[in-house]
Amino acid sequence: SRTTNAPARARSISTSLMASCAIAPHLHLKVPAPRGFTGPAAAIRDALDYDNSHPPNNGQIPTWNETEQKWQPSDFASKHPQLFSIPESAFTNVTQIINGRVPILSYPMPVFDFAWVPYVTGHFKAFGVDLNILDPFKIGAEVRIGDPVNGQLVGRGKGTIAQETTVIPHFSSHGDPDTAVTPDNGTAQINAGQQMTLTVNLVNDGILGAYSFNRADAQLSVLAVPQGL
Known part of the structure; x- marks a missing residue:
């Protein structure tokens, strides 16, 4: 050899x-x-099509940003329903209301990095008397996102003679009875990264009267339900 x-x-x-x-x-x-020739970076964070302007946090994974045309760290792995509550301290006491729509809550909701729809439930108590017969009357509520008056309706609570209002998810109205939420139609959708305010208005579901609202024991819970793909 x-x-x-x-x-x-x-x-x-x-x-x-x-x-x-x-x-x-x-x-x-x-x-x-x-x-x-020198190939692309072996480290993902050094790649030309990766946006590392905000370093990733523990548990995040790369997801594609169509607008930026780059990969970014995201909580996609945590893209599942997330619950938060709104305490009674966030509500506002009001007195001597004569009919009409009156806001009792304006609350900036958390920002998520995925599109979502709020699933709102809760309860509170408003009390008053009918101006004619001095009997308890029905005070309900509406929950809207965005504009306090014309924003998308996401919750409704009908007034009862017990003067306890229970809020449940509700999206249609008399003026727009066909409105409904589906996984991809965009109704009541809050986009990824979008700041949105939730408003609760008292609504008189009975006849003309004077009423008051005390925030004691008032509470709302919001489930952020991921929407779309």
């Missing part, structure tokens, strides 16, 4: 003649491939 090296000008090539005979020689050539 013998090994020979190539001339100095081609040191990168070597041969090795293994034990063999003249009829069937075994010749091994060692030819390293030429060095290629």
Whole structure:
């Protein structure tokens, strides 16, 4: 067996003649491939199509941002319903209301990095008397997102003679009876990264009267339900 090296000008090539005979020689050539161009970064955070302006937090994964045309760290792995509550301290006491719509809550909701629809439930108590017969009357509520008066309706509570109002998810109205939420129609949808305010208005579901609201024991719970893809 013998090994020979190539001339100095081609040191990168070597041969090795293994034990063999003249009829069937075994010749091994060692030819390293030429060095290629520098490839893309091995680290994801150094890649040209990755936005590292906000370093990732524990548990985040890369997701595609169509607008920026780059990958970004995201809580996509946590894209599941998330619950938060609105305490009674966020409500506002009001007195001597004469009919009409009266706001008792304006609350900036948390911002999520996925599109979602609020699923609102809760309860509170408003009390008053009918101006004609001095009997308890029915004070209900509406929950809206965005504009306090014309924003999308997301919850409704009908007034009862017990003067306790229970709020449940509700999206349609007499003026727009066909409104409904589906997984991809965009109704009541709050987009990823969008700040949205939730408003609760008292609504007289009975006849003309004067009433008051005390925030004691008032509470709302909101389930952020991921929407779309």
